[in-house]
Amino acid sequence: MNADDLGSPRELTGLQRRRALYQPELPPCLLQGTRIRVEFGDSTTTIDSKCADIVAQAFPHIFGQKLVRFLEPHTDTVVSESDAQVIQEHPPIRVGVVFSGRQSPGGHNVIWGTYDAMKAQNPHNVLLGFVGGTEGLFAKKTLEITDDVLSSYKNQGGFDLLGRTVDQIRTTEQINAAKATCCDLNLDGLIIIGGVTSNSDAAQLAEIFAEHNCKTKVIGVPVTLSGDLRNQFVETTVGFDTVCKVNSQLISNVCLDAISAGKYYYFVRLMGGKASHVALECALQSHPNMVILGEEVAFSKLTLKEITNKICDGVEARAEQGKHHGVLVIPEGLIESIPEMYALIQEINNLHSNNVSEADIPSQLSPWAAALSKFLPSFIRRELILHQESDNSAQLSQIDTEQLLAHLVEAEMNKRTKEGKYKGRKFSSVCHFFGSQARGSLPSNFDCNYAYVLGHICVQIIAAGLNGYMATVTNLKDSTNKWRCAAVPLAAMMSVRRHLRGPGAVPIGRPVIHPSPIDLKAESYAVLREKASSFLLDDFYRTPGGIQFEGPGAGTKPITLTIEEQDYLGDIEILQAYLDKVRTILKPGCSREILKASISSIASVNDVLKFMSAPLNTELPLYHFN
Numbered sequence: 001m002n003a004d005d006l007g008s009p010r011e012l013t014g015l016q017r018r019r020a021l022y023q024p025e026l027p028p029c030l031l032q033g034t035r036i037r038v039e040f041g042d043s044t045t046t047i048d049s050k051c052a053d054i055v056a057q058a059f060p061h062i063f064g065q066k067l068v069r070f071l072e073p074h075t076d077t078v079v080s081e082s083d084a085q086v087i088q089e090h091p092p093i094r095v096g097v098v099f100s101g102r103q104s105p106g107g108h109n110v111i112w113g114t115y116d117a118m119k120a121q122n123p124h125n126v127l128l129g130f131v132g133g134t135e136g137l138f139a140k141k142t143l144e145i146t147d148d149v150l151s152s153y154k155n156q157g158g159f160d161l162l163g164r165t166v167d168q169i170r171t172t173e174q175i176n177a178a179k180a181t182c183c184d185l186n187l188d189g190l191i192i193i194g195g196v197t198s199n200s201d202a203a204q205l206a207e208i209f210a211e212h213n214c215k216t217k218v219i220g221v222p223v224t225l226s227g228d229l230r231n232q233f234v235e236t237t238v239g240f241d242t243v244c245k246v247n248s249q250l251i252s253n254v255c256l257d258a259i260s261a262g263k264y265y266y267f268v269r270l271m272g273g274k275a276s277h278v279a280l281e282c283a284l285q286s287h288p289n290m291v292i293l294g295e296e297v298a299f300s301k302l303t304l305k306e307i308t309n310k311i312c313d314g315v316e317a318r319a320e321q322g323k324h325h326g327v328l329v330i331p332e333g334l335i336e337s338i339p340e341m342y343a344l345i346q347e348i349n350n351l352h353s354n355n356v357s358e359a360d361i362p363s364q365l366s367p368w369a370a371a372l373s374k375f376l377p378s379f380i381r382r383e384l385i386l387h388q389e390s391d392n393s394a395q396l397s398q399i400d401t402e403q404l405l406a407h408l409v410e411a412e413m414n415k416r417t418k419e420g421k422y423k424g425r426k427f428s429s430v431c432h433f434f435g436s437q438a439r440g441s442l443p444s445n446f447d448c449n450y451a452y453v454l455g456h457i458c459v460q461i462i463a464a465g466l467n468g469y470m471a472t473v474t475n476l477k478d479s480t481n482k483w484r485c486a487a488v489p490l491a492a493m494m495s496v497r498r499h500l501r502g503p504g505a506v507p508i509g510r511p512v513i514h515p516s517p518i519d520l521k522a523e524s525y526a527v528l529r530e531k532a533s534s535f536l537l538d539d540f541y542r543t544p545g546g547i548q549f550e551g552p553g554a555g556t557k558p559i560t561l562t563i564e565e566q567d568y569l570g571d572i573e574i575l576q577a578y579l580d581k582v583r584t585i586l587k588p589g590c591s592r593e594i595l596k597a598s599i600s601s602i603a604s605v606n607d608v609l610k611f612m613s614a615p616l617n618t619e620l621p622l623y624h625f626n
């Protein structure tokens, strides 16, 4: 398909046709047609108050704007007239929409939701899609969105209605081109669909448009499979749910294949950017034998050697049980989390930033980095020096970290065999990278609904005359009729990285929206750690199956989204693991009564989790045994 074919009607399969008939659900405030109450809340600063001044300086026009909620016209909330308004008049508007970030399932529904909301407000409204992503925006290449154009893209995967190119609207040239397009097309709004990079660029564009009195309001929409655009305002991103479900199915298929033949170790790397949200979620859903998250490696400063040994120890422990197969899951961002690899990648990035060519990079590395690079297999050396991403970082999807680990583990297992330490069968590996397989999937109902609702919110933001905002929905763990619709200033999500912690910390770089890492204190991570030894040894594989679009399985939500709310004591698996751990600590002969008493003294779910993640020799903190 070339660029001219984008947006053409296409032939759909039976399943696609059925999916196209699915009507996404809307929360009550958006069902009111054109009568929506816009409520202004507190003025914002930034999520990191320490860099509020820097963000305010960089974004003087869009910094400090108020939080906005969209409500049904009559609610019990009492707010003063100046804090709320119901917009009644809807003169015709013109809006442009661009796929800026990487493909993510559900993206098409943002456009569909925007279109439906615009036509409901005024049938004369015009929605223009930029063909070929940001390059289409710069070149003013548009396609008017109509019912016909949308018909074969509703609830479908991919971004092929419009296509995408670079996730960058940043250089002076690009910003000027975007401004010229918006002015020439007389746009009232520009909707930018993407992740952290695209939404940071949206903020920059909004600031410049405001400074130059350009009437176009710039709105960002959180769409990325990585799920790393999350903070106190954003619970998850469009596409994360689908991608985790598809990857979990693929991993569980691999697990069943592994246990059936009993001869291979599968090394699976998952797409998901720098953060490990996709890997954590998929591990919780499919229970592979081992999962190594980037955040835990960075926190414990584990070296490549230590990670290799950890995997080899797992292989040995399994061999002692007669198991010569297994599945290891890693995130693509793992490579950057390993301290020495991070340092090497930083050196390479700096050389790229100084316009050193790929061919010259190896000769310009410091002696230390050159030595590390020499130790690595040649395929990794080649991949590490590839040209950078638009945010000046390494191209994680192109670095075969799973193959690097498989290579190092094999060498270490051979060494252990030679030394007589390992007596099991010869280690054999098969590597996979699950990226576009999941990214191109038909979106789940959750992503279809979420994206469609966000599209509607964009239109409300433009109608309210807001610039430099992100469309957001909260309370996503609940049913759609309890979702809360809002607009959050993009500047409120920005921060600046610092070199060191503490008072001497020096801010580096410009303010942007940073990807959020996994919170190692979160309950979802505690659950993963608590299950780690059972995952490793018990082949406790779980088969979630394919995405369910209809029937009872269709409503399932991502585990990490709902986990905070779960009643762990009702979770048999966790309680069983807890009991096993208590038994190992109790003195032999401890009576059932004491055990029972200790369990009934559990103060809260958190106490159990804290206890479960503590080392085995920990004194029991809450329970007293004789």
Ligand SMILES: O=P(O)(O)OC[C@H]1O[C@](O)(CO)[C@@H](O)[C@@H]1O
Binding pocket: 102, 195, 224, 225, 226, 271, 272, 273, 332, 395, 396, 397
């Ligand atoms: O397929 P591409 O364009 O190389 O993009 C890959 C990158 O995009 C993402 O899917 C989203 O940023 C990353 O997880 C991945 O590294």
